[in-house]
Amino acid sequence: MGDSVRVGIAALEARVQGILEICGVAPMPAGAVARVIVAGERDGCASHGLHRLEQCLQVLKAGQVEPEAEPRLAAGEGPILRVDAGGGFASAAWELARPALIARSRELGLAALAITDCLHFAALWPEVEDLARAGLASISMCPSYATVAPFGGTEPLLGTNPFAFGWPRPDADPYVFDFATSVAARGEVELHRKAGTELPEGWAVDAKGAPTREPQAALDGALLTFGAHKGTAISAMIELLAGAMLGDRMSVEAREFAGGAALPPRHGALILAFDPGTFAAGSGRDPGREGERLIEALGGQTGRLPSQRRYAARKISEADGIALSAEQMATLDRLSEGGLD
Numbered sequence: 144m145g146d147s148v149r150v151g152i153a154a155l156e157a158r159v160q161g162i163l164e165i166c167g168v169a170p171m172p173a174g175a176v177a178r179v180i181v182a183g184e185r186d187g188c189a190s191h192g193l194h195r196l197e198q199c200l201q202v203l204k205a206g207q208v209e210p211e212a213e214p215r216l217a218a219g220e221g222p223i224l225r226v227d228a229g230g231g232f233a234s235a236a237w238e239l240a241r242p243a244l245i246a247r248s249r250e251l252g253l254a255a256l257a258i259t260d261c262l263h264f265a266a267l268w269p270e271v272e273d274l275a276r277a278g279l280a281s282i283s284m285c286p287s288y289a290t291v292a293p294f295g296g297t298e299p300l301l302g303t304n305p306f307a308f309g310w311p312r313p314d315a316d317p318y319v320f321d322f323a324t325s326v327a328a329r330g331e332v333e334l335h336r337k338a339g340t341e342l343p344e345g346w347a348v349d350a351k352g353a354p355t356r357e358p359q360a361a362l363d364g365a366l367l368t369f370g371a372h373k374g375t376a377i378s379a380m381i382e383l384l385a386g387a388m389l390g391d392r393m394s395v396e397a398r399e400f401a402g403g404a405a406l407p408p409r410h411g412a413l414i415l416a417f418d419p420g421t422f423a424a425g426s427g428r429d430p431g432r433e434g435e436r437l438i439e440a441l442g443g444q445t446g447r448l449p450s451q452r453r454y455a456a457r458k459i460s461e462a463d464g465i466a467l468s469a470e471q472m473a474t475l476d477r478l479s480e481g482g483l484d
């Protein structure tokens with residue numbers, strides 16, 4: 144890569160955490176946010192990597208996130224664990240609750256984590272991958288802000304509402320997928336705008352409802368859901384389960400609360416975790432082995448499992464450091480000096 148430098152993962156985490164702390168974020172959330180941002184960059188997920196750091200600082204400056212919020216976990220004894228993020232970053236709430244969710248899922252066979260009032264800007268795969276590495280299957284979802292039109296419509300009503308799934312594999316990296324229920328994440332459109340490139344066809348409509356390939360027109364208009372009516376239905380399910388059911392904001396309200404869609408929104412998130420062994424008990428079948436049969440056959444036909452690209456990118460980052468462009472390095476230098484555009 145021309146003009147790029149390689150930076151070690153731990154060094155980049157420390158750098159990002161330091162920038163957040165200079166801007167007033169308490170060490171615990173600053174560490175959690177730095178880890179999720181650097182994980183995105185490490186794994187080649189540009190839309191939710193360093194690209195998000197400046198937005199985090201802007202949201203702080205706008206007073207829309209609580210930089211010193213301490214997430215509060217109410218674990219109780221049943222299958223539902225709750226974390227009130229207190230208007231702080233979702234990643235801090237997740238890191239706090241992760242051990243309790245793992246323990247409760249193993250104990251009961253399944254458990255749910257309901258996070259409320261969190262500032263959410265991150266990818267969901269770190270959560271389901273963590274759970275899969277602990278031997279659990281899981282589903283993670285959240286609303287976002289209303290920037291997506293339902294199938295057949297042109298007005299923003301749904302969020303880009305991500306949906307992720309993780310499945311543990313006995314001798315391989317977990318099977319993980321994680322995608323926006325819009326054709327692509329809004330972050331991808333922002334990257335096209337930054338790079339000055341056109342969007343592929345079918346991603347978006349402009350503010351008048353006409354199809355557009357121009358990133359700014361798409362950001363001012365609406366993205367479309369993937370898979371026509373099917374993506375719209377899944378997106379609506381996420382609004383209902385991770386918005387209405389949690390008693391937290393749905394994407395329309397999150398956009399109103401944020402005063403637009405320029406900065407990441409505040410809402411809730413839902414993570415469901417399952418112990419496959421508990422479910423299969425008495426069947427005489429091993430879910431791990433059955434899962435492998437399917438996953439190997441899938442990989443055999445498609446030549447590419449979801450997350451395979453990510454794991455390959457991670458291997459290179461772990462061996463050689465994360466490749467950062469001269470522009471990314473300059474942004475880090477500027478932000479280290481407190482410079483926010």
Ligand code: NDP
Pocket residue numbers: 188190191263264265266267268285286287303304305306307319320321322323324325326327328329330331445447448449450451452453454
């Ligand atoms: P992509 O369309 O880039 O990727 C979606 C998934 O499909 C990934 O798991 C990817 O694996 C996999 N995949 C891609 N191509 C193939 C292929 N040819 N064969 C098999 N699997 C494939 O993601 P999106 O743009 O939809 O979303 C990007 C991120 O944005 C997600 O991480 C999501 O969580 C995040 N997001 C967060 C939001 C929030 O509110 N916090 C809102 C919306 C999105 P791989 O990674 O290996 O390429």
Ligand code: PYC
Pocket residue numbers: 190263264265287288303323327328329330331407408
């Ligand atoms: O990329 O669509 C997106 C997104 C919304 C909130 C965080 N990421």
